[in-house]
Amino acid sequence: MPATNTDLLDRYLHAVKFWLPKAQQADIIAELGEDLLSQVEEREATLGHKLDEDELAQILKKRGSPMRVASGYLPEQRLINPAMLPVYRLVLKIVLCWVYIPLFAFVFLGPVLAFARPGQALLVCCVEYVRAAFMTVGMVTVVFALLDRYQVKFKHADNWNPRKLPRVPGVQDTRARWNHLAGFIFGVAAAAFWASLLWQRSEFSLSSGTRLILGPICRQMYWPVLGLTLASAFFDLVSALYPRWARVRSRVRIGIDAGMLVIVAIALKAGNFAEIAGGGFSAADLANKVAWFNGMIDYTLIAVAVVTVGDAIHEARCLLRGKPGKAAAILTTR
């Protein structure tokens, strides 16, 4: 074989070698080289002369690019288990479409409208959304890749029971769906209000120099209340989108209600939500106003507790009955 052909063949083999796992490189390259030489010999016998560079290049071209040839020897690799793809897509759909978009809309709508240049603020908002979306897709993908890498088994997929499948959504579910959607909107609005109202605030300036000084319990309650409100909104959204997950939702709501009751109990026990200062009131007047204000907060918290207990009872009843609405039939008899 001419020296130029040997060089061409060596370059080809070297290029294939680059893509191969180290442990198998020598073995695969030796076999591949032998196969190519056999092909060259056969071609030369057919043509009756030594192959020139173009003819050898043609054989190599027919064999395929080095990367393609090497890829055949590599084990099949995947990032996510195909069996988990439906769950992966569902998680991304929920987070990107049904959590981020409404959340961004609610959180940024106010600032966008209040900004001197709303167009610019909207652009910033969109850029932030895209950035958050990329990060989320990345994080979710990493989590699912890790689940696949460490072969995490989902018992639910193997030990499923047809009797425990969620019921078919019924006629009443449409109404329930709108209720959940309203709950989600209210929850996000309440969370945004709570977050903006008390974010790093220790007092409020009222009219005529009067100041409302928040007690330490307000600061302690800030994150738990915000977290529970957002969690509640999130599960309202999930319930609106997937009404068939009623049982899961009921359990989660009971948990959220229990959390809310704990917060209310702690707050009621702590008392002294705010002090009033300034405004030129007499000491007796101030004491009356503080007592009135704290009393109103007490009553509000008690009302919240009553509503929460009512909600928990309702959810517990739904859970025990297992079928809040009349199921629609998929198979109809003719």
Added chain:
Amino acid sequence: MHTNGANSELFDNLRLELRRGCLVVAVLAQLHTEHYGYALRKALADQGLAIDENTLYPLLRRLESQGLLASQWREEEKRNKRFYRLSPLGKEVLRDLLAEWHQMNSALKQILGDRGPASASESGSQSKKGK
């Protein structure tokens, strides 16, 4: 027959799926006698089963790693060549695979009856019309 691009791609994919399992059986069966890669490919092609080199060599390595083939490097015609042959486990697996293949083949024969591919596709289109 497959002039349409989309149809051709669909047919190629289905053909690939159909061939995948058959190639394993053919390679295992051919390696009852010892062969090196190039000779094996020629032998299969001569019997009407052409197989791409980029499919054959990775397949040989996979079958060897699964214990179905055994291989050794040996010099022949002044060149080192890797010879493959069926391992004892490979013989057992091939026997089972052939039994399975015979069963599928006879079932397919029964399903198709005396019809050739043309009449089979004809009856397929008739059943579509029926729907």
